[in-house]
Structures are given as structure tokens and as C-alpha cells.
Amino acid sequence: MSERVVREPDRRRRRPTKTGTVLSEQVIVETALRLLGQHGAEALTVRRLGAALGADPSALYRYFHSTDDLVVAITDELIARAQEGAEPTGDWQRDLREIGLRIQHAYRSHPQAAALSAARTTGRQHEIRAVETILGILRGAGFPDRDAVRLYHVFVDQSLAFAALDAAVAALPAAAQAADSAVWSTRYAGLSPDTHPHIAATTPLLIAEMNRSAYPLALDLLLDSFASRLPARG
Structure with missing residues (x-):
């Protein structure tokens, strides 16, 4: 995932993907965690994420500017899970x-x-x-x-x-x-x-x-x- 900035008003779209999933930052992060667990760091590409979500890979740029941006969101999700129920x-x-x-x-x-x-x-x-x-x-x-x-x-x-x-x-x-x-x-x-x-x-x-x-x-x-x-x- 290379750097590619999408205008803020165009960043969110609520149409379901081919699999019926409505994309959101949370859905993408959870899918990325699943792919990382199954295939390791090499799975963290827009192509594989798009395939897993049933979405065109370019749709991911509406939520994350780059792979590093996604890694930061994954990090924050792990921090969130560490705090759940405390x-x-x-x-x-x-x-x-x-x-x-x-x-x-x-x-x-x-x-x-x-x-x-x-x-x-x-x-x-x-x-x-x-x-x-x-x-x-x-x-x-x-x-x-x-x-x-x-x-x-x-x-x-x-x-x-x-x-x-x-x-x-x-x-x-x-x-x-x-x-x-x-x-x-x-x-x-x-x-x-x-x-x-x-x-x-x-x-x-x-x-x-x-x-x-x-x-x-x-x-x-x-x-x-x-x-x-x-x-x-x-």
C-alpha cells in the first residue's frame, strides 16, 4: 500500500462489498488481524485485504493512506483489546x-x-x-x-x-x-x-x-x- 491521499469528503462509502460487507475502519482492521494471524506480515497488502473483504483494493484508500497507517490502527486495536473489561x-x-x-x-x-x-x-x-x-x-x-x-x-x-x-x-x-x-x-x-x-x-x-x-x-x-x-x- 503506497501513499495516496483521498479527499476527506470522499473517504467514507457505505455501499456493501461483493460479500455484503459494509466497509469501515474497524472491519478492515479486524480483517487485517485475521490475515496476519493466518499468513503473517506478507498478507498485509491492499490486494489481499481487498480479496478478503470482497472489495476493490482502491476502496481501502478511503480509510487508510498507506500500509503504515493501517499498522498504526492495528496497534491501537491491540491496545483497545488490552483494556477491555478492566x-x-x-x-x-x-x-x-x-x-x-x-x-x-x-x-x-x-x-x-x-x-x-x-x-x-x-x-x-x-x-x-x-x-x-x-x-x-x-x-x-x-x-x-x-x-x-x-x-x-x-x-x-x-x-x-x-x-x-x-x-x-x-x-x-x-x-x-x-x-x-x-x-x-x-x-x-x-x-x-x-x-x-x-x-x-x-x-x-x-x-x-x-x-x-x-x-x-x-x-x-x-x-x-x-x-x-x-x-x-x-
Whole structure:
């Protein structure tokens, strides 16, 4: 999808496509997510999107100027899904933990899209709501504004870094995932205590630990470190 600007009054059309679908930004984003999940990043072309929607590819330019514009919208959709159903409790650590785990789940549920989205900043509705929510939690907990902004930065970057890593693992073919997982119980379990005493002593623990995400523990450690920086009240 190359850059091509369509005049704003002409950007929206409500005629159904050949498949009876009425095009909208949301419908295109959801279709793009489905194609990414099935075929990877190479599916993100106007030709394939148009075919999946039953629409002339040129109709997509009424909603997105370019593929990058669509990727930004996909990013914002993942952010929206990470916030769906979240209910604040008033406990700042509990609320931030819930947000972090929701981010991980949303991105891991769409690993192909996560690879394109984790490093993007959208400036769109759902991202703005997320920034406002997280800053509100930190400021409400008592962190001064400078600390709230810095801790927001650390929290979001850690969440997205782990989300991207876990999504990359989830995006691997099943055979590659199984082979990587087996390395701990084959190669590492066979190392001699004479040459690798620390690995040999902890092999059962390594096998159990290294085949799951480290994010929940990393998140708890991060939030504990936040708490240690909280100014004393009163």
C-alpha cells in the first residue's frame, strides 16, 4: 500500500462489498488481524485485504493512506483489546499488574500483529486512554509527576518488550517451538556436573522455568521496586 491521499469528503462509502460487507475502519482492521494471524506480515497488502473483504483494493484508500497507517490502527486495536473489561480496584500495584498482564495477553493472542505493533506509538484514542489511565494510577498512588512519567515509561516499555518476546515465541511454527522447548530436557539435562555444576544442580528447575514466560515475575519485581520509591505519606 503506497501513499495516496483521498479527499476527506470522499473517504467514507457505505455501499456493501461483493460479500455484503459494509466497509469501515474497524472491519478492515479486524480483517487485517485475521490475515496476519493466518499468513503473517506478507498478507498485509491492499490486494489481499481487498480479496478478503470482497472489495476493490482502491476502496481501502478511503480509510487508510498507506500500509503504515493501517499498522498504526492495528496497534491501537491491540491496545483497545488490552483494556477491555478492566475494572480499577484502587490498589495501584494490583491495577498496574492487571494492565501489564492484559497487555501481554492481547499481544500474545495476535503474535504476527505484535511483531509489527510493539514498537509503535499511535496517538490514537485507545493509546491516549491507556496513557491517561496509567499516569492516573501512578499519580493517584502518590508519585510526584516527574517520577510518575519515568515509571510510566519503564512500565510500558517492559510490558511491550515482554509482549513482543512472548509473541515471537508464539509465532514460531509448532515444530520449532517443540524443538526449542526440548533443548532444556535434552541438551542441558545431559551436561556433566563436572563441567557445568550449576546447570546440573538446577536442571529440573530450568526445565520447568524456561518453558514459560518470565513476565509475571518480572512485573512483580518491577512493581515492588516502584513501591520502594514511593514517597512516605504524612
